[in-house]
Amino acid sequence: MTQYLDFEKPLAEIEGKAEELRALARQNAEMDVEAEATALDAKADKMLRDLYKDLTPWRKCQVARHPERPHCQDYIAALFSEYTPLAGDRNFADDHAVMGGLARFNDRPVMVIGHEKGNDTKSRIERNFGMARPEGYRKAVRLMEMASRFGLPVITLVDTPGAYPGKGAEERGQSEAIARATETCLQIGVPLVSVIIGEGGSGGAVAFATANRVAMLEHSVYSVISPEGCASILWKDAEKMREAAEALRLTAQDLKQLGVIDRIIKEPLGGAHRGKSATIDSVGQAIDAMLTELDGKDRAALISDRRRKFLNMGNKGLAA
Known part of the structure; x- marks a missing residue:
């Protein structure tokens, strides 16, 4: 039974x-x-058709958060074969908000890593609603370094409101773990492609999406802070989230224009949750296209390509 958003x-x-x-x-x-x-x-x-013809940024946030949207484990089950999950950061614990492991994509060995929000009350609590703790980012670092050693492309699927801000996470070095994951993204000598499949929130998303190629689903969002958080800081009123969403330029269309992402993946009419199979197929095609663009590049070229991409952000149109 379809769950309807407020504007629907x-x-x-x-x-x-x-x-x-x-x-x-x-x-x-x-x-x-x-x-x-x-x-x-x-x-x-x-x-x-009228409702989705010209969604406001705030409505896109609502669609991106729809509980029936396909999640990381749905993409892994449909697009990857021989998936072997790898757990733990070899330091403190295993974070269930981050899942990843070895797999085959179109019969090509890869490492896939992503945020998982869960799909019911029990799994959402277990997955901490997709908000990773430090051990989640350290697990991602471990898997990315393993992929680099064995020459495996890395595919990341981003869907998080942001990193978990709890006391324990801060005590265990949340900011350092996020920074280390971002640094690892920049340093690995294999192709790294990322897809924002729902919410791309703050450094928790950047830690997975500092990639050679970044794609976003049409109604996903990617921002330094949630609209509610931004409104609370700027206006001391979380109810001004609509104004904040406009100001943040967090939609796929804005970010493509700004050069933050490389491609937009079209969603079925009414959002990904109204056509899960079609959405998953489209994401698979986008991943395949992005990996093909990077074929033939050696380690130095891949690292240079990635660094240049991020150094040039905000200077679109200028020479690299």
Whole structure:
């Protein structure tokens, strides 16, 4: 059963009425409601197109956070074969907000790493809603270094509100762990490609997305801080999150224009949650295209390409 966002409530009413009519018809075979239900379907389809024709940045945030959006483990299950999860940072513990391991992508050996939010109450608590602790970033560093040693491309799937800000995480060196992960992204001598599949929040996202190529799903977001956090700091009022979302330039379209990301992956009408298989297929095609762009580059060229990409941000159009 589809979960509707706040701005989709009128759509929910129409689709609900169409479903009620069909439910009545199933209970009473003599009722002929198909014509009326079909008219409601057409009305709902038009409304859906109108709603998603020009989403505001805040509405994109809501879509990016939709609980039914495909998550990291959905992409891994569908796009990768022979996935072997690797756990622990060999220092403190295993962080379930970060998952990763060896796998094959289009029969090519790779290392895949991503944030996992969970899909029900139990798994969301276990995964800490995708907010990694220091050991999660240290696990990612371990896996990236392993991939570099064995010459395996690294694919990262980013979906996090941000790194976990709890007392224990800070005591165990959260900022150092994020910085070390970002540094490792810049230093590994293998292709590194990243896809923002939902939320790309703060340094928690940058630690995985300092890549040769970065793609974003059409309705995902990527920002230094959440709109609510930004509004709380600038206006002392989290309710001004709509204004903050506008100011942050956090949409895929803005970030492509600014040169922060390299490509936008189109989503089905109504968002990734309304067409999971199609979305996952599109992400797979984008990953394959980005890896192909990097084929043939040696270690020095890959590192130089990555460093130049980030040094040039904010200077789009200038010579490298």
